[in-house]
Amino acid sequence: MKPLTRRTFLLGTLALTACGSSEPSGTLKIAGGEPGGFYFDFASLLSDLSPAPLTITAVQTGGSGDNLKLLREGSADLALSLSDSAHLESGIVALGRVYENYLQLVVLDSSPYRSAADLIDKPVSLGAAGSGAALQGERLALGVREEHYPLRNAVDALKSGEIAALLWSGGVPTPELNKASGIRLLPLDGYLPRLRQDYGKVYERVDVRMGVYGSRMDVPTIGTPNLLVCRPDLSAEYAGAIVRLLVAKAAQLVPEQALGTQYLDVRSLIDTGKVPLHPGAAAEYRRLHG
Incomplete structure (x- = not known):
């Protein structure tokens, strides 16, 4: 054969x-x-x-x-x-x-945060406990105050100001995020070289295209099969x-x-x-x- x-x-x-x-x-x-x-x-x-x-x-x-x-x-x-x-x-x-999952770091469009570094010491939901996003959030080492909410709860917490951002690994557009107007994604491609060095080529650069979640430009992030x-x-x-x-x-x-x-x-x-x-x-x- x-x-x-x-x-x-x-x-x-x-x-x-x-x-x-x-x-x-x-x-x-x-x-x-x-x-x-x-x-x-x-x-x-x-x-x-x-x-x-x-x-x-x-x-x-x-x-x-x-x-x-x-x-x-x-x-x-x-x-x-x-x-x-x-x-x-x-x-x-x-x-x-x-298929491919896209790592999505979500903030309110009205927030002052422009990069993941702006979130240091801020409360951020790094995915639900037991999720792939939780593992990836740990590996990113963002220096945030970690919370772990299911996606729907995380969206509510973001809208209420309880958290500054949420991390989600999923498809694009994720319906639950697509329903949440007034959000935007922060780029994560800067973390890719270290992730690939530490964990191999399982991680790759992907772009969330302009127009997704109302974005005015492509947002580079991390994809995982x-x-x-x-x-x-x-x-x-x-x-x-x-x-x-x-x-x-x-x-x-x-x-x-x-x-x-x-x-x-x-x-x-x-x-x-x-x-x-x-x-x-x-x-x-x-x-x-x-």
């Missing part, structure tokens, strides 16, 4: 008509995220599009850390995780890389069924609020970095390649 490469996988996706495989039956729980965030939206889309007789149930959680904990404990069969969080977890495998992961003991039949769903329904598995900055791209599904592919997933990608 030839080794799987991005090129051979791309060629294989042109021949997806061979999807006549019967799907396994049963129910899989996927640990998603907070309501209003892309994790939960994506998990819900997987649930809605799961092929009978397979049922996928989306579970609300606090984010990557919670998801990996549920997976470890056996309370979830599948989980969404930022790749930096997944790298810290032993004994997991990937079913695919799905998201992985759909599971335990190695997930059956090959289930792993294969998930891969077929990811590939065949790629265009329908991007939450509709996205402005084209997120993707579920068949070209990058196999690019899971340091987290190895589940053997059943790798076999299915090869089968689809032909």
